[in-house]
Amino acid sequence: AQKVTQAQTEISVVEKEDVTLDCVYETRDTTYYLFWYKQPPSGELVFLIRRNSFDEQNEISGRYSWNFQKSTSSFNFTITASQVVDSAVYFCALSEWAGANSKLTFGKGITLSVRP
Amino acid sequence: DAGVTQSPTHLIKTRGQQVTLRCSPISGHKSVSWYQQVLGQGPQFIFQYYEKEERGRGNFPDRFSARQFPNYSSELNVNALLLGDSALYLCASSLRGSTATEAFFGQGTRLTVV
Numbered sequence: 001a002q003k004v005t006q007a008q009t010e011i012s013v014v015e016k017e018d019v020t021l022d023c024v025y026e027t028r029d030t031t032y033y034l035f036w037y038k039q040p041p042s043g044e045l046v047f048l049i050r051r052n053s054f055d056e057q058n059e060i061s062g063r064y065s066w067n068f069q070k071s072t073s074s075f076n077f078t079i080t081a082s083q084v085v086d087s088a089v090y091f092c093a094l095s096e097w098a099g100a101n102s103k104l105t106f107g108k109g110i111t112l113s114v115r116p
Numbered sequence: 117d118a119g120v121t122q123s124p125t126h127l128i129k130t131r132g133q134q135v136t137l138r139c140s141p142i143s144g145h146k147s148v149s150w151y152q153q154v155l156g157q158g159p160q161f162i163f164q165y166y167e168k169e170e171r172g173r174g175n176f177p178d179r180f181s182a183r184q185f186p187n188y189s190s191e192l193n194v195n196a197l198l199l200g201d202s203a204l205y206l207c208a209s210s211l212r213g214s215t216a217t218e219a220f221f222g223q224g225t226r227l228t229v230v
Contacts, residue, residue, distance in 0.1 A: 047219070
């Protein structure tokens with residue numbers, strides 16, 4: 001069975017601070033995808049990033065970066081120089097590589113508040 | 117281009133009633149998935165349909181059913197509503213049925229059962 005754990009429930013930072021959101025996952029699959037989604041108050045889940053299990057190269061995309069470590073089953077997400085508009089609930093999710101369906105298993109989410 | 121559209125946006129129903137939620141995927145997308153998000157929790161997978169066939173079903177009772185139409189739109193039906201069915205119901209569309217394609221979510225239908 002797949003499982004995603006986001007141990008942090010709420011994080012509050014001041015604008016321009018860097019913030020890292022933690023994610024730990026469990027899966028028996030050897031190939032899989034990992035995702036981060038953002039959910040603003042409007043409710044829509046906004047796709048942020050996706051990594052496959054073959055690629056542990058960490059990357060930076062604008063103010064976003066992620067740290068994928070298979071050895072510790074972690075997929076952490078960092079926002080650099082946070083802004084008030086970053087305030088939202090952030091979900092980490094896990095899915096099979098290319099199975100019969102594209103079921104996403106989500107964590108419970110982390111509520112990020114960025115204060116001006 | 118229009119994104120994923122869901123209707124209605126809000127709904128209040130009484131215990132025991134039945135409800136139908138609707139989803140229109142992004143043009144050209146052939147897969148629709150449904151998720152239930154209870155307050156304070158992450159979304160939970162209910163169903164996925166691809167090319168009008170069920171591709172996956174989550175751990176939900178038979179009171180939950182869905183279908184996909186020839187135009188790839190989808191309906192989620194819930195019978196004999198319980199208070200615990202109160203949640204945000206999210207629809208996601210993707211090009212194909214596999215995870216290789218990115219899923220785009222709608223803004224959801226907030227269902228309140230009283």
